[in-house]
Amino acid sequence: MKALCWQGVDELTVEQVPDPRILNAQDAIIKVIASTTCGSDLHLLGGYIPMMKSGDVIGHEFLGEVVEVGSEVRRRRPGERVVVCSIIGCGRCWPCRHDMWSLCENSNPTSGITDLLWGGSTAGIYGYSHAMGGFRGSHAEYIRVPFADHNAFPVPDDVEDMDALFASDAVPTGWMGADLGGVRPGDVVAVWGCGAVGQMAARAAVLLGAERVIAIDRYPERLRMVERQADCEAIDYTATDVDAELRERTGGRGPDVCIEAVGLEADSAGPMRVYDEVKQQLHLEQDRPIAVREAIHACRKGGSVFVLGVFTGFVDKFPLGALMNKGLTLRGAQQHGQRYIPMLLDRISKGELKPAQMATHTMTLDDGPRGYDMFKHKKDGCVRVVFRPS
Numbered sequence: 001m002k003a004l005c006w007q008g009v010d011e012l013t014v015e016q017v018p019d020p021r022i023l024n025a026q027d028a029i030i031k032v033i034a035s036t037t038c039g040s041d042l043h044l045l046g047g048y049i050p051m052m053k054s055g056d057v058i059g060h061e062f063l064g065e066v067v068e069v070g071s072e073v074r075r076r077r078p079g080e081r082v083v084v085c086s087i088i089g090c091g092r093c094w095p096c097r098h099d100m101w102s103l104c105e106n107s108n109p110t111s112g113i114t115d116l117l118w119g120g121s122t123a124g125i126y127g128y129s130h131a132m133g134g135f136r137g138s139h140a141e142y143i144r145v146p147f148a149d150h151n152a153f154p155v156p157d158d159v160e161d162m163d164a165l166f167a168s169d170a171v172p173t174g175w176m177g178a179d180l181g182g183v184r185p186g187d188v189v190a191v192w193g194c195g196a197v198g199q200m201a202a203r204a205a206v207l208l209g210a211e212r213v214i215a216i217d218r219y220p221e222r223l224r225m226v227e228r229q230a231d232c233e234a235i236d237y238t239a240t241d242v243d244a245e246l247r248e249r250t251g252g253r254g255p256d257v258c259i260e261a262v263g264l265e266a267d268s269a270g271p272m273r274v275y276d277e278v279k280q281q282l283h284l285e286q287d288r289p290i291a292v293r294e295a296i297h298a299c300r301k302g303g304s305v306f307v308l309g310v311f312t313g314f315v316d317k318f319p320l321g322a323l324m325n326k327g328l329t330l331r332g333a334q335q336h337g338q339r340y341i342p343m344l345l346d347r348i349s350k351g352e353l354k355p356a357q358m359a360t361h362t363m364t365l366d367d368g369p370r371g372y373d374m375f376k377h378k379k380d381g382c383v384r385v386v387f388r389p390s
């Protein structure tokens with residue numbers, strides 16, 4: 001079958017790879033209908049995620065049709081249209097049973113690497129390195145889905161492909177940021193980053209009752225989109241001092257909940273970008289935590305900060321003093337999609353969430369390298385590229 005493969009920093013190729021087959025009795029084979037780019041893939045392309053191997057198939061946010069199931073799959077059957085959570089849960093371990101699916105203890109067979117680095121590992125993630133299980137990704141014609149009963153969700157007939165697709169990752173990730181960030185009715189919520197994840201976090205905050213949502217980015221088309229999606233206010237971080245602007249707009253108090261949806265390649269209009277990039281290149285820190293620092297500084301006393309953006313290791317100038325003295329709560333996670341996907345499909349079906357508009361570009365897999373170039377450099381207003389393998 002055809003697949004989009006990682007070959008090295010900023011290098012992708014379209015290759016023929018063997019078709020996947022059932023390896024375990026709880027697996028299903030899914031024929032991919034649509035698979036989309038994610039900001040997390042940019043970290044792979046940038047060479048920031050260790051343990052990638054040349055030829056690895058990337059992609060983790062996808063929709064497909066079940067074509068084959070293993071002998072112990074009970075709930076899924078061939079012919080069903082399903083959206084699959086980008087992060088793999090087993091459904092049986094302690095974190096899965098406590099709805100913390102991205103911490104699954106059974107789905108990542110290569111957890112030893114991150115156990116050493118972090119003192120604990122994440123679940124397996126499709127197409128996301130040999131530290132996250134070494135699973136083949138979804139930018140392919142077919143994909144093997146482990147523990148299919150817990151990870152593949154049937155899509156209601158009235159939900160279109162392009163809406164259902166984002167219920168795999170961007171929608172539940174954004175929802176988790178607002179939910180576990182503790183958004184309550186009447187809150188002021190600030191969201192750093194207006195890619196698909198930030199846009200969905202802003203919309204989730206509105207649906208959870210936030211009185212005002214303030215979104216921060218530099219791309220005007222993304223800011224306009226999030227203003228429309230979430231009925232929120234926008235700040236262009238290249239045009240103003242974000243901290244001063246947030247203080248001004250909140251009567252000097254700061255947002256109640258701050259959601260970071262930027263990640264380890266954060267940018268800045270000021271000197272911090274150069275500072276962090278030099279430190280990153282000298283391996284004095286792994287990640288650029290520019291938006292995390294800003295969020296902690298801007299957050300109101302006693303408020304909470306949720307980190308959705310992906311980070312890998314150690315950072316410099318972490319504002320621990322602000323965190324401690326302002327009594328903040330800081331949380332983060334890879335998404336616990338299984339906890340939210342059925343509820344989110346229901347909200348999509350009711351028209352409360354309209355994620356399809358993030359699919360600004362659609363291509364075939366053959367155009368994969370060009371699609372990622374557009375997505376990385378945000379060319380032509382690109383928010384997400386969707387690949388249709390056939």
Ligand SMILES: NC(=O)c1ccc[n+]([C@@H]2O[C@H](COP(=O)([O-])OP(=O)(O)OC[C@H]3O[C@@H](n4cnc5c(N)ncnc54)[C@H](O)[C@@H]3O)[C@@H](O)[C@H]2O)c1
Pocket residue numbers: 038039040041042043169170173192193194195196197198216217218219222237261262263264265266267268290291307308309310333334335336383
């Ligand atoms: N926690 C999870 O499970 C999960 C799931 C999906 C994606 N992610 C992560 O979420 C992050 C965002 O993903 P995406 O798909 O929306 O990516 P994206 O690249 O489309 O969007 C990131 C946005 O952040 C903006 N940005 C950069 N620096 C900024 C700053 N200082 N302040 C405000 N905005 C800034 C960029 O302009 C860009 O629009 C990535 O780090 C990705 O890896 C996490």
Ligand SMILES: [Zn+2]
Pocket residue numbers: 038039040041060061086169170
């Ligand atoms: Zn993702």
Ligand SMILES: [Zn+2]
Pocket residue numbers: 089090091092093094095096097103104105106107
């Ligand atoms: Zn589990």
